[in-house]
Amino acid sequence: MMGWLHERQIVEAQLPGLSLLERFHGSAYVTAFKAATDRGEVTISERKQFGFGTMENPIFPGLFERACATVGGSIAAAQSALDGTIAFHPAGGTHHGKPDRSSGFCYFNDPAFAIATFLDSGLDRILYFDLDAHHGDGVEQIFADDDRVTLVSVHEADRWPYTGTADRPGPGNAVNIVLPRGSNDSELAWMVGGPLAEFARAMRPQAIVITAGADCLHGDPLSAMEWSNGAWWQAVATAVRWAPRAVVLGGGGYNPWTVTRGWAGLWATLAGHNPGGPLPATARAFLAGFESDLIDADEIEAEWVDSIVDTPRPGPIRKETRREVSAALDRHRNKALGDRLEGCEAEY
16 A cells, blocks of 8 residues: 555564463463364353453454464564564564463563564663553563563553552663653653663663553553654664664554554665655545544544554653653662672672
């Protein structure tokens, strides 16, 4: 439709077997999830124990295979990126998946498998960067005790799952940045181009895995963040240069117009195309055909149908934003220093 994707750029992923899924997910959970999907229904005990079969984690035909494909795609993306390329897997980013429980529309934790693929290749300094309106709690839980992985999550204050906050800061290898409501393009550019870039230069990651959730964009009904997609594309384009190997995943997003345009333009940006050109009639018709129970007809903005690129949304870099970024990085540095001192004392 846009001419931005060619067959030679597509890698076909393999579906993982049950034993591979059990690297990060319990056998009982994997077995129950597959059985429930095959049956098309969930028992009360399964719902209570494993979390699927709810409004947020529904069960429907083909779901198990779809969740497996998400994992396979993240593994294939990391394998492709090992040669120094950037791999984009927009169906990935299911960062809330827990070892034994579905959570937040996430059944398996595919970012964990991308990270593990890098680790299995012998790399030992991996940066996980989560740019989603919600905290990447599942990835944090899986790698909480692995000092080869540094976890940076940027998310909105007072937003589910209510973790990764000052009073629930996470493990020592985590940097959790909680942004105030209404975060704008200027704040995003300052944060990624300044403090986080400096942090990454000091860390010198050998690979980076990015969860680029589109629910941080203006117009998403489940967040109050105000980033334009252009600023978000540039933030991701900056972050992939922090490491010689990069995987970019999708993530959350509950507005079909902003999600589709966001990930299409992100691919264009990463692949060297110009997302700002005129839209062909077929693309406009495609976008005009969308519907959403979460977006009223009078809330649909003209540019969501007429253009890939959002109107920029600059603003002040607020004191509370500067303070939160600084505090999150300081917490991480202080914890790292404390760990080193404890190690010296134990050796002595």
